[in-house]
Amino acid sequence: MSTTTVQKSATADQAPAPAPPRRTRRRGEQGLVGTLAAHGTLTLASLIALFPIAWLVYLSLGPDKDDYLHPGRIWGKMTFDNYSFVLTETNFFDWLKSSLVVSLGTTAIGVIIAATTGYAVSRMRFPGYKKFMWVLLVTQMFPIAVLIVPMYQILSELQLIDTYLGLILVYCSTAVPYCAWLLKGYFDTIPFEIDEAGRVDGLSPFGTFLRLILPLARPGLAVAAFYSFITAFGEVAFATTFLLDDEKYTFAVGLQSFVSEHDAQRNLMAATAVLIAIPVSAFFYLVQKNLVTGLTAGGTKG
Amino acid sequence: MTVAIDRATGKRLGDRGPRPGPLQRLRRSYQKYWYAYAMIAPVVLVLGVLVLYPLAYGFYLTLTDANSLNTARTIGVNEIEATYKFIGFDNYADILWGETAYDRFWSHFIWTIVWTAACVALHYSIGLGLALLLNQKLRGRTFYRLIMVLPWAVPTFVTVFGWRFMLADGGIINSALETLHLPAPQWLEDTFWQRFAAIMVNTWCGVPFMMVSLLGGLQSIDRTLYEAAEMDGANAWQRFRYVTLPGLRSVSSTVVLLGVIWTFNQFAVIFLLFGTTAPDAQILVTWAYYLGFGQQPRDFAQSAAYGILLLAILIVFTSVYRRWLNRNDQQLAI
Numbered sequence: 329m330s331t332t333t334v335q336k337s338a339t340a341d342q343a344p345a346p347a348p349p350r351r352t353r354r355r356g357e358q359g360l361v362g363t364l365a366a367h368g369t370l371t372l373a374s375l376i377a378l379f380p381i382a383w384l385v386y387l388s389l390g391p392d393k394d395d396y397l398h399p400g401r402i403w404g405k406m407t408f409d410n411y412s413f414v415l416t417e418t419n420f421f422d423w424l425k426s427s428l429v430v431s432l433g434t435t436a437i438g439v440i441i442a443a444t445t446g447y448a449v450s451r452m453r454f455p456g457y458k459k460f461m462w463v464l465l466v467t468q469m470f471p472i473a474v475l476i477v478p479m480y481q482i483l484s485e486l487q488l489i490d491t492y493l494g495l496i497l498v499y500c501s502t503a504v505p506y507c508a509w510l511l512k513g514y515f516d517t518i519p520f521e522i523d524e525a526g527r528v529d530g531l532s533p534f535g536t537f538l539r540l541i542l543p544l545a546r547p548g549l550a551v552a553a554f555y556s557f558i559t560a561f562g563e564v565a566f567a568t569t570f571l572l573d574d575e576k577y578t579f580a581v582g583l584q585s586f587v588s589e590h591d592a593q594r595n596l597m598a599a600t601a602v603l604i605a606i607p608v609s610a611f612f613y614l615v616q617k618n619l620v621t622g623l624t625a626g627g628t629k630g
Numbered sequence: 631m632t633v634a635i636d637r638a639t640g641k642r643l644g645d646r647g648p649r650p651g652p653l654q655r656l657r658r659s660y661q662k663y664w665y666a667y668a669m670i671a672p673v674v675l676v677l678g679v680l681v682l683y684p685l686a687y688g689f690y691l692t693l694t695d696a697n698s699l700n701t702a703r704t705i706g707v708n709e710i711e712a713t714y715k716f717i718g719f720d721n722y723a724d725i726l727w728g729e730t731a732y733d734r735f736w737s738h739f740i741w742t743i744v745w746t747a748a749c750v751a752l753h754y755s756i757g758l759g760l761a762l763l764l765n766q767k768l769r770g771r772t773f774y775r776l777i778m779v780l781p782w783a784v785p786t787f788v789t790v791f792g793w794r795f796m797l798a799d800g801g802i803i804n805s806a807l808e809t810l811h812l813p814a815p816q817w818l819e820d821t822f823w824q825r826f827a828a829i830m831v832n833t834w835c836g837v838p839f840m841m842v843s844l845l846g847g848l849q850s851i852d853r854t855l856y857e858a859a860e861m862d863g864a865n866a867w868q869r870f871r872y873v874t875l876p877g878l879r880s881v882s883s884t885v886v887l888l889g890v891i892w893t894f895n896q897f898a899v900i901f902l903l904f905g906t907t908a909p910d911a912q913i914l915v916t917w918a919y920y921l922g923f924g925q926q927p928r929d930f931a932q933s934a935a936y937g938i939l940l941l942a943i944l945i946v947f948t949s950v951y952r953r954w955l956n957r958n959d960q961q962l963a964i
Contacts, residue, residue: 370771471940558785597791
């Protein structure tokens with residue numbers, strides 16, 4: 329039996345054995361109109377996705393705070409003054425430090441605490457399993473309005489308002505169940521046979537987890553860590569309420585302080601926004617290869 | 631010792647025999663499950679301390695008339711004792727059917743529902759459309775994907791400010807509309823346009839997540855199903871309707887649920903877009919925040935009561951949604 333050359337391994341060829349005289353359309357191939365329409369739509373969507381950010385970058389180059397009203401004028405007098413001002417004259421590096429301390433703290437605590445639980449709920453069934461999973465699910469959908477008032481009261485009693493620790497604790501209330509849920513999804517994709525092999529070879533359940541499963545689950549851990557980091561980094565409500573000292577602001581609060589003060593320094597704000605966005609999105613793109621697998625794995629229903 | 635489960639049936643292996651006595655059962659259950667409990671203990675502890683205790687305390691606050699004037703606080707060196715008192719369910723009654731309850735709760739409630747439905751529908755349909763386009767063999771699709779993920783990659787609190795510049799009076803959007811001789815709405819002042827702008831910005835922020843997850847779902851659908859469908863003479867629409875959509879079911883149900891929860895709880899977009907200037911465009915979450923922290927005196931009790939109500943709404947929705955999904959599952963199984 330002769331075969332035509334296989335174009336792509338993913339889509340098996342369906343053409344009959346001898347090449348037909350007329351060029352047939354292969355699976356997944358489109359006509360010219362279809363391709364153009366697809367490219368057109370995707371280009372438009374990309375432009376819409378890109379434009380607000382590009383605009384922010386463009387405005388950040390304008391030296392005057394009202395330049396956003398006359399974007400045409402910026403072109404002639406582009407300058408990086410805003411950036412040097414932000415880096416030298418504002419609390420930018422304090423905010424960077426706070427953001428990193430809070431986000432990394434949350435990430436570390438969240439992932440470390442959640443890892444064993446994710447494994448336990450993925451592999452073991454115990455009395456109370458369903459209730460526990462339900463609690464994990466419900467905790468993730470807590471509106472901030474539920475916890476913000478009691479947390480504020482409790483933290484003020486403990487003198488933890490305006491401290492990093494207080495904020496980390498608050499973030500852990502969402503990060504921990506979320507990581508557990510996400511990791512459960514990832515552990516579910518690791519074959520049970522590996523556990524069984526480990527148990528047969530005499531490892532305890534904890535040994536199995538530590539020596540076999542954890543190394544295999546690195547991508548899942550990375551995704552969980554990444555998500556905790558991003559949520560903590562971008563959180564607005566708690567940070568705005570609980571941080572009072574402008575040297576302890578995280579970026580989410582610091583950025584607001586440009587407009588809420590006596591005048592709106594929009595050019596500086598745009599510059600700061602760009603400075604924040606660049607490392608975060610770079611980081612995002614580094615990890616994004618794992619995102620799809622992590623998300624869809626985490627998405628399986630409990 | 632812990633128990634392995636059979637993944638195919640979900641049953642415990644070696645689960646059999648008559649019920650032994652209660653004491654023995656307790657001991658055996660301890661021997662059997664202590665490992666599982668040890669492993670979930672850290673999370674249980676954290677949830678108990680960081681979630682359940684504040685939740686219970688918050689619920690207690692909703693039964694009082696606590697506000698920033700009568701709670702315990704420290705001014706300088708003076709410590710002032712809490713003086714709020716227990717008033718039962720008055721807060722809830724006041725929110726739900728007190729005077730001006732429509733303006734304070736129900737109008738925000740309706741807007742929140744509209745907001746959630748509109749945003750999730752837009753997220754999902756646009757996300758699915760783009761995912762379908764990206765799932766084709768197309769030159770430069772990786773490039774397109776990388777750019778379209780950008781709204782997700784940049785933190786929301788950054789991009790919302792970008793939108794604020796664009797939507798402001800005399801910002802680029804209104805300038806463009808004026809150049810085209812179209813009416814330039816007051817995006818950040820007029821209630822209808824505020825709501826419109828909020829939905830627009832949130833759609834922009836939320837589509838990439840849907841797109842990426844649905845793309846993952848699309849890629850996991852078995853190619854041979856399409857071949858089989860084609861052999862049976864299914865046209866493009868039928869292939870979409872009877873192969874793609876069922877294949878996406880588990881991913882779709884999860885991302886829609888997540889989308890509803892996240893959108894319902896979306897704080898950053900509305901808060902950063904309008905601050906406290908737009909009382910009519912506030913969804914319930916931001917409105918509750920406004921009551922508790924955006925005004926003086928801060929009304930802690932009412933704010934917490936809103937929080938509890940919101941949580942109740944979400945829990946009811948989630949249980950109904952999951953039951954609805956499971957009902958479909960059983961039908962499929964039969």
